[in-house]
Amino acid sequence: MIYLLDTNIFIESKNRYYGFDIAPGFWEWLNSAMTNGDIYSIKNVYDELMKGKDEDLLTWIKFRKGFFLDIDENTLKYAKDLSIWAENQNYKQHAINTFRQSADLFLVAHAKAHGFVVVTLEKPEPNRKSRIKIPETCQHLKVEYCNTFDMMRSLKAKLILCDL
Template sequence: MFLLDSNVFIDAKNRYYSFDVVPGFWEWLDQAFLGSVLCSIDAVREELLAGSDELSDWARTRKAFFREIDQPTVRHFAVLSEWARGQNYQQAALDEFATDRADFLLIAFARQYHFTVVTLEKSNSRKRNRVMIPDACKAMGVPVCDPFQMLAESMVRLDLRSQAT
């Protein structure tokens, strides 16, 4: 199962899958959720609700799409925090990682449920001013991919051929 980071939704809305141009992407997200292919977490929903646009409206009407963090997930917090502290990150990066609830919780949740994290972030293990999701995922044994890999693995076809021209 895929677990989506907030940047997947935000970048899709702002760039290549806007609601008015590619509504099929958003429809597929709904279908994939109902088919237990993907979901996200409450902390991501909170980030999306902070806006005042189509994306916040979309997230507002899909509470079930975003799972709550549960007790089994909490048991991964210490391991994840310990890993981050052991990586020579700057203190500001550690503070941000600990307080940026969505990234931290996304990784812990994915580890607990053996999900693949979907994000647009790229690994940058040499940079010490920010903990990147792919680096933390790798350390925790959590698979990670970008949204285009997710679409390919899911064999998604957003086909316009059936539409009249």
């Protein structure tokens, strides 16, 4: 399986469980998985991350720009499908407009176009109409999704403390 990472994976990992100062092994593993072709993200996620103010995360991301894939014609076809789907799901217009401009739309479309698994920390909330979430879009396109921990287990990641 090849995994496609959502913006929140980078931000939440850095700010919660895997801060650069306490878990450098996570970032080394992530870099290794990227180099091995096990994980990617898309340029739209890169652009969202670059709008942030976290200099440490921005520095880490800037040196890995090649890991963020371009959007292709096949992806655009599924993005159009998702956009039409969103319009017909009784979401609030603001939610639809925000979704159409987000990386989420293209992330899920790219995963569908290329057979990737989306990695996100979002959880489904099908009755919430004020925001379109990745799990609902994945379900519509029949795209598999998981969280960081499931991805790491699937790829047999081991974060081992070597120095004390």
